Amino acid sequence: MKTPSDADEPRWLTDDEQRSWQAYVQASMLLEDHLDRQLQRDAGMPHVYYGLLVKLSWAPRHRMRMTELAEAAKITRSRLSHAIARMEKDGWVRREDCPDDKRGQNAVLTDKGLKVLQDTAPGHVTAVRTAIFDRLTPEQVEQFGAICQIIADGLQPVGADLPWLR
Amino acid sequence: MKTPSDADEPRWLTDDEQRSWQAYVQASMLLEDHLDRQLQRDAGMPHVYYGLLVKLSWAPRHRMRMTELAEAAKITRSRLSHAIARMEKDGWVRREDCPDDKRGQNAVLTDKGLKVLQDTAPGHVTAVRTAIFDRLTPEQVEQFGAICQIIADGLQPVGADLPWLR
DNA sequence: ACAACATGCTTGATACTTCAAGCATTTTGG
DNA sequence: CCAAAATGCTTGAAGTATCAAGCATGTTGT
Numbered sequence: 001m002k003t004p005s006d007a008d009e010p011r012w013l014t015d016d017e018q019r020s021w022q023a024y025v026q027a028s029m030l031l032e033d034h035l036d037r038q039l040q041r042d043a044g045m046p047h048v049y050y051g052l053l054v055k056l057s058w059a060p061r062h063r064m065r066m067t068e069l070a071e072a073a074k075i076t077r078s079r080l081s082h083a084i085a086r087m088e089k090d091g092w093v094r095r096e097d098c099p100d101d102k103r104g105q106n107a108v109l110t111d112k113g114l115k116v117l118q119d120t121a122p123g124h125v126t127a128v129r130t131a132i133f134d135r136l137t138p139e140q141v142e143q144f145g146a147i148c149q150i151i152a153d154g155l156q157p158v159g160a161d162l163p164w165l166r
Numbered sequence: 167m168k169t170p171s172d173a174d175e176p177r178w179l180t181d182d183e184q185r186s187w188q189a190y191v192q193a194s195m196l197l198e199d200h201l202d203r204q205l206q207r208d209a210g211m212p213h214v215y216y217g218l219l220v221k222l223s224w225a226p227r228h229r230m231r232m233t234e235l236a237e238a239a240k241i242t243r244s245r246l247s248h249a250i251a252r253m254e255k256d257g258w259v260r261r262e263d264c265p266d267d268k269r270g271q272n273a274v275l276t277d278k279g280l281k282v283l284q285d286t287a288p289g290h291v292t293a294v295r296t297a298i299f300d301r302l303t304p305e306q307v308e309q310f311g312a313i314c315q316i317i318a319d320g321l322q323p324v325g326a327d328l329p330w331l332r
Numbered sequence: 333a334c335a336a337c338a339t340g341c342t343t344g345a346t347a348c349t350t351c352a353a354g355c356a357t358t359t360t361g362g
Numbered sequence: 363c364c365a366a367a368a369t370g371c372t373t374g375a376a377g378t379a380t381c382a383a384g385c386a387t388g389t390t391g392t
Contacts, residue, residue: 020311
């Protein structure tokens, strides 16, 4: 028992913490909803899928190992499999056997996928900017990034690399 | 045209903004996943459902109009309908006709629902605290709340009250 | 070499969300 | 008073997420 009465009563949130937490929950709820709706309307895909295409477009030959991509996007392998399957149907992405590891698969961004991304990016950036960055001071942008980084770091896998998420 | 080339090229994110945005996306992804998993394991419900029970427990007679509740939780009425239907099966919540408006329904927190909430709250608070507030300075908690509030406010319905979300 | 375990990814069932209707009841405006 | 529009909530279908299993290939240790 590290501190007295640790298992019995938790340390509840202070009023400040409670307010911040509620504000966060509301903001993240509204934001995801907003972006999902915008992207669904303009690109026919949810926000997470858009993020996957972005990661692929950043990768060396527009391709990434499935696990790598899942890790980068902070989603489970299973979720990624389904997502890629869906986008493969649309022709935005293609699977490719990995040369060095017969178990491995690469997700490859197709020309069509790249085009969709290019056509969609402006609207998406504008949505993000309008919802967030046009409303914050440069200091707040900085603070926001630092805080989110701390939270993200705290939730990353503790050990060296995988098991990772599950 | 308020600024030159406004419709053609959007103002892309600066490097700072890009970093903050990526950090946010990762943090919110990991956080939702973390809390959903914790609550699903310990309480058999996703985070959003937990939030609904909390709102109900805060309400005057442990009851709220459906639309009110949806608005408070920042979800659509449709989503709420399904959620309440699910929790009604579990006996955590009960529907009740609204006396003054025959179209209206009240969602009412049952004793069983309250108990589930009480049993689950400590673990949830601990998870939130561990993931966020134990890692931030008081100043950062303050900043975090202010920033999230700004974002949330910017995404609220513009007009007086509803149409709200759709 | 081989058994045991680890890794990489997928699958199918179930749960949840979204979207577009839809029904019933107010409210509005002539 | 009535028709038209608005409000309150629900429904079913389709899309996406989660979970537990599963198959195939790689790696480890003896």
